[in-house]
Amino acid sequence: MMRTPFDLTIDHGGDQFAVSGDRPRLSWKPSSDARADAVYELEADVDGTPLPGPMRVNGHRFVAWPWAPLRSGQRIAWRVRMASSTLDADWSDPAHFEVGLLDADWTASWISPIDSDDPGYGRRPATLLATDFTVTSPVSSARLFATALGLYTAEVNGARVGTAELSPGSTSYDRTLYAQASDVTASLRLGENRLSFELSDGWYRGQVGAFRMPAGWGTTLGLRVELHIDHADGTRTVVRSDDAWTGRRSSIVRADLMDGQAVDLTVVASAPTSVRVGVVDAPAIDWSPAPPVRVVESREPRSVRESGPGVWIFDFGQNASGWVRLSDLGPDGTVTVVDYGEFVDVEGNLSTAHLDSQRPGEPPVLFRQRDEVIAGPRHDVFEPRHTVHGFQYARITRHGAPLDTAAVTMQVVHTDLRRTGTFACSNEDLDRLHEIAEWSFRGNAVDVPTDCPTRERLAWTGDYQIFAPTATRLYDVLGFSRKWLRSVRDDQLDDGRIANFSPDGRRIKHHLDDQFAMMTGSAGWGDAIVAVPWELYESYGDERVLSENWDAMVRWVEWALGKARTERHHARLSHDPEPFEQYLWDGSFHWGEWTEPKEVDADGRAIDPIMQNPMAWFMADKGEVGTAYLHRSTATLARIAAILGHRDAAARYELTAGRVADAWRAAYLRPDGTTVADTQAAYVRALSFGLIPDQLRDAAATRLVELIRAAGTHLRTGFLSTGDLLPVLCDTGHVGVAYDLLLQRTAPSWLNMIERGATTIWEDWEGIDEAGVAHESLNHYSKGAVIRFLHTHALGLRQAPGSIAWESIIIEPTPGPSITWARGSHESPQGLITVDWRIEDGEMHISAELPSGTDARIVFPDGTEVSAEPGSFSARRPLRHPSSLLTAAQ
Ligand code: RAM
Numbered sequence: 001m002m003r004t005p006f007d008l009t010i011d012h013g014g015d016q017f018a019v020s021g022d023r024p025r026l027s028w029k030p031s032s033d034a035r036a037d038a039v040y041e042l043e044a045d046v047d048g049t050p051l052p053g054p055m056r057v058n059g060h061r062f063v064a065w066p067w068a069p070l071r072s073g074q075r076i077a078w079r080v081r082m083a084s085s086t087l088d089a090d091w092s093d094p095a096h097f098e099v100g101l102l103d104a105d106w107t108a109s110w111i112s113p114i115d116s117d118d119p120g121y122g123r124r125p126a127t128l129l130a131t132d133f134t135v136t137s138p139v140s141s142a143r144l145f146a147t148a149l150g151l152y153t154a155e156v157n158g159a160r161v162g163t164a165e166l167s168p169g170s171t172s173y174d175r176t177l178y179a180q181a182s183d184v185t186a187s188l189r190l191g192e193n194r195l196s197f198e199l200s201d202g203w204y205r206g207q208v209g210a211f212r213m214p215a216g217w218g219t220t221l222g223l224r225v226e227l228h229i230d231h232a233d234g235t236r237t238v239v240r241s242d243d244a245w246t247g248r249r250s251s252i253v254r255a256d257l258m259d260g261q262a263v264d265l266t267v268v269a270s271a272p273t274s275v276r277v278g279v280v281d282a283p284a285i286d287w288s289p290a291p292p293v294r295v296v297e298s299r300e301p302r303s304v305r306e307s308g309p310g311v312w313i314f315d316f317g318q319n320a321s322g323w324v325r326l327s328d329l330g331p332d333g334t335v336t337v338v339d340y341g342e343f344v345d346v347e348g349n350l351s352t353a354h355l356d357s358q359r360p361g362e363p364p365v366l367f368r369q370r371d372e373v374i375a376g377p378r379h380d381v382f383e384p385r386h387t388v389h390g391f392q393y394a395r396i397t398r399h400g401a402p403l404d405t406a407a408v409t410m411q412v413v414h415t416d417l418r419r420t421g422t423f424a425c426s427n428e429d430l431d432r433l434h435e436i437a438e439w440s441f442r443g444n445a446v447d448v449p450t451d452c453p454t455r456e457r458l459a460w461t462g463d464y465q466i467f468a469p470t471a472t473r474l475y476d477v478l479g480f481s482r483k484w485l486r487s488v489r490d491d492q493l494d495d496g497r498i499a500n501f502s503p504d505g506r507r508i509k510h511h512l513d514d515q516f517a518m519m520t521g522s523a524g525w526g527d528a529i530v531a532v533p534w535e536l537y538e539s540y541g542d543e544r545v546l547s548e549n550w551d552a553m554v555r556w557v558e559w560a561l562g563k564a565r566t567e568r569h570h571a572r573l574s575h576d577p578e579p580f581e582q583y584l585w586d587g588s589f590h591w592g593e594w595t596e597p598k599e600v601d602a603d604g605r606a607i608d609p610i611m612q613n614p615m616a617w618f619m620a621d622k623g624e625v626g627t628a629y630l631h632r633s634t635a636t637l638a639r640i641a642a643i644l645g646h647r648d649a650a651a652r653y654e655l656t657a658g659r660v661a662d663a664w665r666a667a668y669l670r671p672d673g674t675t676v677a678d679t680q681a682a683y684v685r686a687l688s689f690g691l692i693p694d695q696l697r698d699a700a701a702t703r704l705v706e707l708i709r710a711a712g713t714h715l716r717t718g719f720l721s722t723g724d725l726l727p728v729l730c731d732t733g734h735v736g737v738a739y740d741l742l743l744q745r746t747a748p749s750w751l752n753m754i755e756r757g758a759t760t761i762w763e764d765w766e767g768i769d770e771a772g773v774a775h776e777s778l779n780h781y782s783k784g785a786v787i788r789f790l791h792t793h794a795l796g797l798r799q800a801p802g803s804i805a806w807e808s809i810i811i812e813p814t815p816g817p818s819i820t821w822a823r824g825s826h827e828s829p830q831g832l833i834t835v836d837w838r839i840e841d842g843e844m845h846i847s848a849e850l851p852s853g854t855d856a857r858i859v860f861p862d863g864t865e866v867s868a869e870p871g872s873f874s875a876r877r878p879l880r881h882p883s884s885l886l887t888a889a890q
Pocket of ligand 1: 462591
């Protein structure tokens, strides 16, 4: 029972404290007795001075800051209570946040190191930038504001600043730059002080993607810093980055986010050089809506094996993103090399060959992640904070000195997301599947949603378009996703196309002659600009996420509609177009379904369709996929337009979406409900996107089941439709088939990944094949979207159609064989929802807790439906209703 509003938050990130811009939005969860239409009162004080109030506001989500805009550095305490005309309701506990240093108030200069002998991207050292200053009177409080074009770590008098990693983070640096604010009060002392930063290439000008191209955000690194020191006597001193700072050789002699980091602790401090001032161009400084990247967990190795003299293989038991922490560096001069990977071969050797990249007809680009440290008189702990790796295994090589293997831990590093969803059931394999899919998301939530933490580390739009509806069931990803969407907007091409990945360090928007530009604008990828905001709106009820992406999504859909109108797949060029053909999106590039199970050749070797015949793959007709997505995005756009009050656009896009659906049917659907493509993926897509008319849905679903059975009860879906496969089967009445696939143990299947030792979801269905050979990335989350089914169907917890922010709930367990109970929870914007069901003595017992401001429909497997109010619910019904009584079940 919550007697007052609780869980007060603002829509911003921060590290040691929440940090806002000038107009944060306020959210809280209603107390248990709150009605859905409750009115609230807000009270706040700024730097200890109360603001006028209380202010009456409606709603409890994303409430606009009701006072005048805030100013740099202000510290706010606020609280909320339900407004009542009769008696004074209790106030919530207070919540606190601080305003960042707003762009207009920055007075510090941008400073840049003098790069001498540039060894090129991937091999550049970090630079130590520092200043000394004197504190002459006692300090009451101090805040450090910092940002960089590059990647920085900061110290005050040798003490680490904050807990965030990889600052200032991954953004489209030409348009968006975030700063970080930290409390450094405890590190200052009266007298001489030193503020120092290590600055390296990071995302700004380090390596990007599978082919290790240089990021092109800029060629010169920059740092901008302000330290605001408030003294006990009420005065303030500000230390700024300026021409008095110095640059020195860092002990970080090589640092790259992809390749790794080398540290030489024997390096003697070089003579200080001056810095360059004001030589970089940077966008306005802003404050990120996302939580920071942090070390979220330390893991001991599960096993350690000395594989040869001076070579140890550490297995941390979990594929994750992060680095190794080494607290035994050996005597001065000892060299320790750490190689990272996600696979050891049958001989037990670390192998990364499956992560090498190859373009058809070109030599492979070899993959490696290597850290090195040379022990010296300073420091006794190595933590490579200027890089990040995807790994389960580390091979540590050290000759001439022993290694204390107990001194090695895995530091798991990713965005510190708040968990919102749990799931458990009586089938341990499914629990394990849930766990490994969740780890895949964690391993790829490194400031932006990446495809893999190894080969590419790029935030491919398609991958997150697919996984976002699952991510929202696991963590609060609103701020994380909004931050990423801003980058997607930043990188949008002038013609409306969405870049393949964002941040796009290669800046395809400025290189339209690049071959990759021709491969930009794919269905299922670019559609992320519509699908992800929509998912966030439904899950969190944040309308701003729709309005801030509206222009970008319109430009994207208009570009796609234009392509449909003006370009035709060459197979259709032989006849005069029929009117419907102007709505088929088949004349421009699509990735297609992507990564379906591979066919095998006569020798049993998997065939890669792109490598085998790149031109045929490139030219293949993918209009079925393109047109289906064009329909879905246009239909979603119509709904978004209606919500945002764009009535004309709503009507126009609804009409167009209907025409696209008709065109899809005319081109790809036969009168008997089968599709021209006749693949599992095509049926799943068409059924889940509502493209099959009602009277043909049964026939289409029957054909899908036939294809699954013909494949020996195996799926043959890839990236785009795997997540929808099981929901589609259940929703068309094929629950048994859905569970047969889910519980299938032979490849391709999810449980086969587990049988072959997966600790994260693989990119390729047979990421480790029967012979124990690895292929492609072993940490790619898209196929893990299946675990959404565990929440929506196995547990049976989902939102009612049309509901937002979990105001209207459906609880409809769909038990499968061997599942006798399931329980799960979802921390929704209304509060915590829990569901717990079990089968006992032929009866289904369902218990649930519902927060205030919700209503629920509970559907038992026998078809009985019950309505539930906020509070506790518990009831049981026979598992199967005797058919003779079925009609009386209501
Ligand atoms: C791969 C990436 C990504 C996918 C694209 C099309 O190289 O790993 O997952 O979205 O290609």
